[in-house]
Amino acid sequence: MRRATLAAVLVCLTGCADDKLHDVAGTVTHGGAPLPAGVVWFDPDPNHPGQPPQGYAYVKDGKFDTTDRGRGVKPGAYSVRVEGFDGKPGNELPLGKPLFTDFEEKREFAAAPGKIELVLAVPKTEKPRTDKPKTDKPKTDKPKTDKPAKPVGK
Numbered sequence: 001m002r003r004a005t006l007a008a009v010l011v012c013l014t015g016c017a018d019d020k021l022h023d024v025a026g027t028v029t030h031g032g033a034p035l036p037a038g039v040v041w042f043d044p045d046p047n048h049p050g051q052p053p054q055g056y057a058y059v060k061d062g063k064f065d066t067t068d069r070g071r072g073v074k075p076g077a078y079s080v081r082v083e084g085f086d087g088k089p090g091n092e093l094p095l096g097k098p099l100f101t102d103f104e105e106k107r108e109f110a111a112a113p114g115k116i117e118l119v120l121a122v123p124k125t126e127k128p129r130t131d132k133p134k135t136d137k138p139k140t141d142k143p144k145t146d147k148p149a150k151p152v153g154k
Contacts, residue, residue, distance in 0.1 A: 021072035023115045024057065025065040028082055030099060031124030034062020036087030037095040040120065045077035052076065059084075065115075075111045079104055082120055 024042065028035040042055030057070035059082075066072040082103040085095035103122040 020111075021052075021055070021066075021074060022109065022111065023066045023072045024055065024109070024118055025063075025067070025115045026118035026120065027062050028059050028064060028084070028120045028122065029062060030084050030122045032121075035059050035082070035084050035099075035122070036061065038082055038084040038099075039095075040064050041081040041083070042073045043079040043081060044074075045079070048074075048076045050074070060087075067115075073109050073116070075109055077106065077108050080107045080118070080120065082122055084122060 024040075028038060028040065038059035040057045040059060044052045044054065052074040053071060055066060055071045055073040055078075057064040057066045058068070064070070084099040084103070085093070086097045086099055088096040090096065100122060103120075105120070107118070109116055
């Protein structure tokens with residue numbers, strides 16, 4: 001009975017090893033220079049068994065590490081996205097102005113001891129978002145003019 005219990009525990013421990021989140025650390029460059037600020041997102045493949053949570057890490061001075069206010073990954077296929085900012089915080093933009101639209105590449109992560117090292121190189125050709133958000137204000141049919149309106153009846 002004791003051996004059966006021990007065997008069951010060992011099977012569970014080895015079978016559950018892939019449920020652990022693995023830390024990811026690395027560097028991000030934009031056009032060859034360290035990215036001042038940003039976020040690296042680890043979006044699991046929709047077909048990933050067990051639907052792991054999305055991982056993330058904040059980028060500062062070109063470096064990121066999921067152990068610093070982030071969340072690691074489980075082994076499997078991921079879409080790795082990078083949001084890049086200039087690192088000059090403003091009232092509404094805590095990481096600064098966007099430097100480029102989301103950069104994305106597919107990666108496969110395997111279970112490994114220690115941290116998973118990752119190097120991401122965003123080409124300088126990635127441009128910031130330039131489209132304007134839609135507004136709910138109605139359009140007017142009145143033409144714009146610099147001339148004041150003439151009084152009626154004079």
